[in-house]
Amino acid sequence: MTPITEQILVAYLDDALGEAETSYIERELRSSGELRSRLRQLLTDEDRGEHSVGAIWRRQRLTCASREQLGSYLLDVLEPDHRDYVDFHLDLIGCPFCQANLADLKDQDRDAAPAQEFRRRVFDSSASLLKK
Amino acid sequence: MPNESDRLLVEAIRKRDPDAWRQLIARYEGRLRAFLHRRIKNADTCDDLVQDTFIGFLSSLPHYDDKRELQTYLFTIASYKLTDHLRKLGRHPVQQATEDAAGNDPLLQRPDSSPGASSVARGQERERIEADAVARCLGGLLRDWLDKGDFVRVKVLELLLVKGWANKDVAKELNLTEQQIANFRFGAIKKLSDHIKAAGLPVHVFPELHPEERA
Numbered sequence: 402m403t404p405i406t407e408q409i410l411v412a413y414l415d416d417a418l419g420e421a422e423t424s425y426i427e428r429e430l431r432s433s434g435e436l437r438s439r440l441r442q443l444l445t446d447e448d449r450g451e452h453s454v455g456a457i458w459r460r461q462r463l464t465c466a467s468r469e470q471l472g473s474y475l476l477d478v479l480e481p482d483h484r485d486y487v488d489f490h491l492d493l494i495g496c497p498f499c500q501a502n503l504a505d506l507k508d509q510d511r512d513a514a515p516a517q518e519f520r521r522r523v524f525d526s527s528a529s530l531l532k533k
Numbered sequence: 534m535p536n537e538s539d540r541l542l543v544e545a546i547r548k549r550d551p552d553a554w555r556q557l558i559a560r561y562e563g564r565l566r567a568f569l570h571r572r573i574k575n576a577d578t579c580d581d582l583v584q585d586t587f588i589g590f591l592s593s594l595p596h597y598d599d600k601r602e603l604q605t606y607l608f609t610i611a612s613y614k615l616t617d618h619l620r621k622l623g624r625h626p627v628q629q630a631t632e633d634a635a636g637n638d639p640l641l642q643r644p645d646s647s648p649g650a651s652s653v654a655r656g657q658e659r660e661r662i663e664a665d666a667v668a669r670c671l672g673g674l675l676r677d678w679l680d681k682g683d684f685v686r687v688k689v690l691e692l693l694l695v696k697g698w699a700n701k702d703v704a705k706e707l708n709l710t711e712q713q714i715a716n717f718r719f720g721a722i723k724k725l726s727d728h729i730k731a732a733g734l735p736v737h738v739f740p741e742l743h744p745e746e747r748a
Contacts (some may be wrong), residue, residue: 406697429740454741461668501568526627530591
């Protein structure tokens with residue numbers, strides 16, 4: 402695992418890390434008072450109105466692949482350099498939004514009936530708000 | 534930037550078109566579920582949070598800025614729903630990590646951040662303007678590099694800023710020299726700082742833009 406940087410701690414507070422990285426940080430936090438102290442300092446910094454440029458980049462998805470690009474990635478028709486970048490963004494950066502989009506694209510063939518039923522349920526539960 | 538198809542869909546939903554609302558649900562429910570499933574393994578709970586996300590979107594529609602990308606907005610709502618859920622279970626990272634020996638959660642002792650508090654709302658608005666200014670400038674730089682196929686420069690900056698890696702670690706990972714990394718960092722930070730200053734916003738609230746003051 403790479404060092405636990407401030408940017409990674411901010412992503413942890415945003416719940417924006419992958420499962421393995423979240424578990425790793427929680428293990429380290431349990432055993433390290435110094436790390437807990439750094440986390441508290443970050444909360445104080447946020448309360449003071451400080452920004453993390455990295456967090457803005459992540460939250461605004463400034464380098465996320467488009468849905469079409471991820472489709473091309475799955476079909477393996479992206480240019481090699483571009484494909485390499487998408488790999489980097491998905492795996493080394495661990496972007497949760499692109500990972501979710503990719504998982505959804507891979508799952509397009511899932512059984513249509515439960516998906517339709519769920520969509521109906523969401524619609525029924527929210528349609529009254531549409532009329533307000 | 535929102536895509537045209539999403540923009541038209543939201544426009545129709547604002548006019549209370551139920552078919553448009555069905556289409557939006559069909560378009561986004563799968564990726565929202567996949568996003569939440571990363572932290573919530575129970576399928577029923579995941580479905581409930583997806584449903585809450587869509588209800589949250591409709592409830593906040595009067596405040597939704599059409600210039601924002603719809604997908605990013607929906608992911609943001611889903612993140613809030615996830616945070617609320619984990620907090621109720623006592624599983625939110627802040628609670629996990631910052632409870633003191635007596636079991637008190639410092640987060641609960643922070644000032645009230647409810648939108649109704651006018652001073653906090655003013656602070657949030659200012660922070661949003663600052664964050665939007667950085668996103669515009671940085672987004673423009675990054676799009677330019679991506680369009681030119683300059684993926685190395687994007688990778689360098691992403692590791693430095695999003696992951697917070699040190700120059701030497703980035704150099705090793707990308708097989709570049711530390712001097713190249715330092716040059717990339719300097720150029721990008723200067724452009725961002727100049728942009729923030731030109732917009733009349735304070736640079737001091739962005740610690741990464743003046744790292745020497747943090748050392």
